[in-house]
Amino acid sequence: MKKCWSLIIFLVPLLFLVSCTTQDTNQNLGKVFQGGTQGLLASFEPIGPTEDTIYTVYDTESFPLEVKLQNKGEEKVLAGKATVTLIGPSPTDFENIPAWTINNKNEIDKITEFNPLGGEEVVSFTPTNDAKYKAKVIGYQDLNWNVEYAYNYKTHVIINDVCFKGDITDTKVCNIKEVKSFAVSGAPITVTSVEEDSAGQGLVQLKITLRNAGGGDATLPGTEFERYDQIAFVIDEPTKWECKSGGKENQGRMLEDNTAVIFCKLKQPLQKKDLYTKTISFTVEYVYKQLIQEKLRVKESVK
Helix, strand or coil: CHHHHHHHHHHHHHHHHHHHHHHHHHHHHHCCCCCCCCCEEEEECCCCCEECCEEEEECCCEECCEEEEEECCCCCECCCCEEEEEECCCHHHEECCCCCEEECCCCECCCCCCCCCCCEEEEECCCCCCEEECCCCCCEEEEEEEEEEEEEEEEEEEEEEEEEECCCCCCCCCCCCEECCEEECCCCEEEEEEEEEECCCCCEEEEEEEEECCCCEEECCCCCCCCCCEEEEEECCCCCEEEEECCEECEEECCCCCEEEEEEEECCCCCCCCEEEEEEEEEEEEEEEEEEEEEEEEECCCC
16 A cells, blocks of 8 residues: 555646646747737627617618628737628629728737737728618518728748758757747648658758638738639748749648648758757748628518
8 A cells, every 4th residue: 555655646747747847848849939820800890789680670771881801810800901892792782882992090919929809990981971772672671791801911830840861871969850839820721741761872851831710711922813723932041942842942732631741951951060949930821811701681661
């Protein structure tokens, strides 16, 4: 019985030590980025009173059309870099909607430790007067409003302890062939894994796997949206690295499973004496597009 109690007394402090160590590690990683898979989120502001959970107005009444943009990721959205477009009903059926495509006027701040809710801005399609439905209504008419919004965004990645070793047979300091720990910023395009490997004598290679986790579409800045998502990327010290995806340098496209694999390889081999670790930063850049919907019921007024 004494031996059993001695074993328990020994194990309890050990378990407590392991628990504390794990918690401290997670806290340290959390200080780099808040994380998450959201970027800029859009939602309709109230259009009018609700009946059976549907916004409802009479055909004699006017109504506002406003969209709230909330930044839930870790990249600022600069002024004018979010484009919001109304899609759905015919523009000729309404008055007091001067433009069906508008942009944010102000910078929308990212989430941080001190600003966990992120920045927001309400953009209005009825900046002067509320909108009004002009078409004839018999009984009631349901209008399905769609808002498509696109914004410039970036995903930031910090890869820890990348091993630079000219002699891969040397077992000291670090390992080249292993999965690397990393921190990734909150964004709809995220990183799921980073692996380091040898790409030849003295050459180091990083395999970075991306995933489109936001449910929207992505394209290269300055280009049209296509069937497949497209992204651009850059590694720090780009003169020392060559980064490719699907044979293209510094850009690539997502596969049908919403993933992409990027290979970054040193351009020049290391010297045999080289042996050190380094933190590497990597950035993915894109324009991201999503769609939201809301219904408005216009009822025939009683005359």
